[in-house]
Amino acid sequence: MVIDAHTHLFxxxxxxxxxxxxxxxxxxxxxxxxxxxxxxxxxFFSDCPGHNDELASLVAECPxxxxxxxxxxxxxxxxxxxxxTRCVEQLGMKGMKFHPWLQAFSVTxxxxxxxxxxxxxxGVPMVFHDGTPPxxxxxxxxxxxxxHPETKVILGHSGLHDQWPDALRWTERLSNLYxxxxxxxxxxxxxxADRLGPDRLLYGSxxxxxxxxxxxxxxxxxxxxxxxxxxxAKILGGNAAKLLGIxxx
Amino acid sequence: xxxxxSIIDAHCHIGQGYAMTQTAEELLRQMDxxxxxxxxxxxxxxxxxxxxxxxxxxxxAAAKDHPDRFIPFAACNPWFGARAVEELRRCFRxxxxxxxxxxxxxxxxxxQEIVYPLLEVCREFSAPAYFHTGTLLCSEPFQxxxxxxxxxxxxxxxxxxxxTDYWYDGVPAAAKTQNIYLETSAAAVIGSVxxxxxxxxxxxxxxxxxxxxxxxxxELTKIQRTGFSPDExxxxxxxxxxxxxxxxxx
Numbered sequence: 001m002v003i004d005a006h007t008h009l010f011x012x013x014x015x016x017x018x019x020x021x022x023x024x025x026x027x028x029x030x031x032x033x034x035x036x037x038x039x040x041x042x043x044f045f046s047d048c049p050g051h052n053d054e055l056a057s058l059v060a061e062c063p064x065x066x067x068x069x070x071x072x073x074x075x076x077x078x079x080x081x082x083x084x085t086r087c088v089e090q091l092g093m094k095g096m097k098f099h100p101w102l103q104a105f106s107v108t109x110x111x112x113x114x115x116x117x118x119x120x121x122x123g124v125p126m127v128f129h130d131g132t133p134p135x136x137x138x139x140x141x142x143x144x145x146x147x148h149p150e151t152k153v154i155l156g157h158s159g160l161h162d163q164w165p166d167a168l169r170w171t172e173r174l175s176n177l178y179x180x181x182x183x184x185x186x187x188x189x190x191x192x193a194d195r196l197g198p199d200r201l202l203y204g205s206x207x208x209x210x211x212x213x214x215x216x217x218x219x220x221x222x223x224x225x226x227x228x229x230x231x232x233a234k235i236l237g238g239n240a241a242k243l244l245g246i247x248x249x
Numbered sequence: 250x251x252x253x254x255s256i257i258d259a260h261c262h263i264g265q266g267y268a269m270t271q272t273a274e275e276l277l278r279q280m281d282x283x284x285x286x287x288x289x290x291x292x293x294x295x296x297x298x299x300x301x302x303x304x305x306x307x308x309x310a311a312a313k314d315h316p317d318r319f320i321p322f323a324a325c326n327p328w329f330g331a332r333a334v335e336e337l338r339r340c341f342r343x344x345x346x347x348x349x350x351x352x353x354x355x356x357x358x359x360x361q362e363i364v365y366p367l368l369e370v371c372r373e374f375s376a377p378a379y380f381h382t383g384t385l386l387c388s389e390p391f392q393x394x395x396x397x398x399x400x401x402x403x404x405x406x407x408x409x410x411x412x413t414d415y416w417y418d419g420v421p422a423a424a425k426t427q428n429i430y431l432e433t434s435a436a437a438v439i440g441s442v443x444x445x446x447x448x449x450x451x452x453x454x455x456x457x458x459x460x461x462x463x464x465x466x467x468e469l470t471k472i473q474r475t476g477f478s479p480d481e482x483x484x485x486x487x488x489x490x491x492x493x494x495x496x497x498x499x
Contacts, residue, residue, distance in 0.1 A: 132413075161409075187463075188268070216470075
C-alpha cells in the first residue's frame with residue numbers, strides 16, 4: 001500500500017485554489033498512490049475548529065482514501081487541547097498538523113506541551129512544518145519530541161534544504177521522531193535511509209494542488225533511492241500504515 | 250527546436266565534500282543516461298568554502314579531460330579579498346566560464362560589499378555569476394535583486410530560484426530586472442510558480458540539476474513536464490545558458 005503522508009486540502013491559499021478531494025484522489029491513484037493523509041492549509045490562519053470541520057467533510061467525500069489530520073491554535077489555551085480531543089474522538093482524525101510560522105506560534109508555547117501530552121494519550125502523531133527559522137526550525141520541532149518521549153512527532157519536511165543535517169542528528173537520537181520525505185534533497189534522503197534504516201521515513205509529496213507532475217517527482221525520488229524494494233515499500237506506505245494503525249499494508 | 254543531445258545542465262558538483270560528493274565519471278554517466286550533452290561543474294563544499302584553488306584546478310583538469318562535456322565555474326571565497334580576485338582572474342584566463350558563489354557555505358551575505366570586487370572581474374570577462382539562493386539572512390532573492398542592480402552589466406544566475414523558503418520571491422525578484430536568470434534545481438516548478446515563470450518568459454530560465462544533491466534525471470523530467478512549448482523548453486534546457494556564455498571573453 002502506498003500512502004502519501006503529506007497533502008493539503010483547502011479552498012484557497014495565497015493565489016492557489018484547492019482541488020476537490022475526488023480530483024486529488026484520482027491524481028494520486030493514477031500514479032499508484034492508494035491513500036493520503038490530508039491537512040488543511042487555510043485553517044492555519046483562522047478558525048481552526050471551523051476548518052477542522054471543513055476538512056472532515058472534505059475527507060468524508062473519499063473516506064477509503066483520505067485520512068484527516070486536524071490543527072489547533074495554541075493561543076486558545078485549554079480550548080485548543082479540547083479541540084485536539086474533539087478532532088480525534090468526534091471527527092475521526094488520525095493526527096494533528098502544525099505550521100508554526102504560518103500559525104505564528106513558538107514550538108515552546110506552553111499550551112503545545114499540553115497538546116503533545118493529549119496527542120500521546122490519544123495515540124496520534126503530531127506533524128510539523130520544519131526547516132524554516134525562526135518559528136519552525138528543525139531543532140525547535142525536534143525538541144518537542146525530546147520533551148515528550150511518548151508523543152510521536154513527524155518532521156514534515158525532513159529539514160528542507162538547509163536543516164536536513166539537523167533532522168538526521170535529532171532523529172538518530174530520538175526514537176519518537178519521524179521524517180516525512182517531501183522537501184529534502186535526494187542526497188539527504190539517501191543519507192537518512194543509510195544512517196537510520198528505512199523505518200523512520202514516511203513518503204510525502206506536499207500535494208495540495210494535486211499536480212500529477214509534482215506527485216510523480218516525489219514518488220520517483222523515493223523509487224530512485226539506493227534501497228531494496230522492501231525498504232522502499234516501507235517508506236512509501238508501510239511505515240505510515242503502522243504509525244496510523246491501518247491494516248492491509 | 251534543440252535536439253535532446255544538446256541539453257545543458259546549468260548546475261552540478263564534482264569533488265569530495267559533505268553532500269556534493271561525486272566523481273566526474275559518475276556525473277558523465279548520469280548525463281549520458283539523460284541525454285545531457287554538457288554540464289556546468291562546480292566544486293564540493295570544502296573547495297567552495299576554503300580550498301578554492303585546489304577545487305578550481307580540479308574543475309579545470311576535468312574540463313580539459315572532457316572539453317565537450319564540462320563547463321567549469323570557479324569558486325572564490327570573497328573573504329580572501331585580493332587573493333580571491335586574483336584567483337578568479339586566473340580561473341577565467343585558464344578556462345572557467347563563470348563564478349560560483351555560495352553565501353552560507355562561504356560565510357557572507359549578499360548585502361556585504363566584499364563580493365563587489367569579484368563581480369567587477371565577472372564584468373571585465375563578461376562572465377555570469379551563479380549564486381546559491383534560498384537560505385535565510387544571507388542569500389535571499391531580493392538581496393540578489395539589490396546586488397544585481399549595482400552590477401547591471403553582469404548576468405546573475407539565481408540558483409534554486411530561492412527554494413525552499415523563498416520560492417514565492419524568486420520570480421518577482423527576477424521580474425524587476427533584466428540581468429537575473431533563474432536556475433531550476435531544487436525549485437518547485439509547479440502550479441503558480443510555473444504560471445509566473447511563463448509570464449516572466451522562458452528566456453530567463455536555466456535548467457539545472459544540482460547533481461548530486463538532487464538527481465539529474467528527476468530534475469530534468471521535472472522541467473520537461475512543465476508544459477512549456479518545445480521552443481521554450483529548448484531555450485530553458487540549454488539555449489539560454491549557451492547565449493549567456495557566448496558573451497564571455499577569455
